[in-house]
Amino acid sequence: MKKRNMILLSAAAAAALTGSQMASAWFSDADAAVNLLTPGGVNTSITESFEDPGVPEPGEVIEKTVAIMNNGPNDCYVRAAAYFSESDMEELCEVDYDTGHWRYDGGWWYYDDILETGETTSPLFTSVKVSENAAAEKIHAFDIYIVQESRQAAGSTNAFDAWGGK
């Protein structure tokens, strides 16, 4: 009987201990902070002013202003290239690239400065002149394709660096 009482007592003590552990409250506090993050991005577009001259004459200067605008939320570096649809016309034309702000390397013109969001580069070129010495019969209609790329400015020291160049 005594043994039974001891067992009951031990069980009660264990239950009380478990109960007290479960019921532990302690003084406490909690705090939270929520920070809203937005993934960034680079979004640029070509701006140009150009009137189709039809088939140009020898020595004619075709007004065509090409620049790049940053429409995205982040600053970026820009590079661009101009390709003639007709290679023979490329040899007869001279493009007045702005070498003061753009530097050529490996087929691309790299814009020297960081293009801040909402800003537009200085024009890559403003005109295309047909050689005065070109024979009129060799001149025909052509297109100039403009390609541009942009990369986030963050993490790079200049435009070449942005593309892993020198």
Next chain:
Amino acid sequence: MSANSEYKKAGRRSMRPVHDGRSFAVVAAAGIVFMLSCMPVYGETSVSTTQHIETGVIEIDLREKAGGNTDGSEKEMPYLLPGETIENVYEIVNKGCPCYVRASCSFTEFNDELEIYGIPDEWVYNPADGYYYYTEVLENGSVISFFEGFNVPVDFPQDNENMAIELNVFAQAVQAENFTPDLASDAPWGSIVIEDASITKEYSVSGRILGNGALRVTYLGGAEQLFVNRNDLFSNLPFVMPGDVFEQTVSLKNTGGKAVDLYFYTACPEEDELLEKIALTLRADTGNGSRLIYQGPLTGRSLEGRAAAALLGTVMPGGTGTLTFSLDVPKELTNAYSLNASEVRWIFAAETIERNITTVYSGKNPNTGDNNGTGIYIIVLAATAAAAAGAIIKKRRRSY
């Protein structure tokens, strides 16, 4: 009529020869007066102490210093760009009592790709519950850094430009007093429920000046007064926290030439939930071993008022004793009891025990626990009865 004058009258009457039928009454009266002259008589003095009790509080502040602004002000977060390191310092400030802290951090999108950096070595990550545990106690006023920012992987996709990602940081704190995290466990804090402290009132846990030394209750015989050496019994009582156990021994001393009975009683506040939760145990030892005097809520309602006073014991002339107070603050107390302040008044009373003086104390005779005089009273009573019986027998014989 005072007891003293009655004694004198009785004295005169006792000088007369006893020859008539009033002998029994006269002798009996003389015996009773003699008994009264031998009974202890009492003079009482008391002194009170007020014990102040104030609970502590746990309060932390999770502070963000986004983009390197160190003044804690809001600053717009930069866009997440591939390969970027976003400085976004989170700090935890302890405004309350010493505590342990744990924290977590998660992103609602790209949680596996975005990686926090700059976590101090004192933090240990527990993958079982996703919390970082700060391994040291955070003292009042301390500031610790949780992390310094996060990295955006170089292959972070760009086609999420309009996506909103939430960085959720949580910090929790639990009192360091009486609580020890088991960092080897999957649940270092066990199953405790963390509550928001929601503190709205001003407080300071750093400016409390605590006294030193034990309380002494001394009966000064010359002045016939009780004295205590300070007000609060637990002079070194800090802000009490759940699970606290305090013990304080009060020294009792009688410097007089008469024995004193020491009593203890309380003056309770009206309603006080905190005091009802805290357990008080009183044990006294005046030379006959430690005795349990009281065990119950700190309010001590069963000892309220002089009539309910507990006798601590009799301290003999030049003698000493001890009274041990134990406070037990239950660990089940929740934040509802934090920053609670209360007080309880404790009164010590001393009654001097004088013998062979005919001044009769007219109040309630306390239970002194001193039965040494009982035998004398019985002997005197027996002698008185025998004298009265002898006188009566003598008279009856003479009448034959």
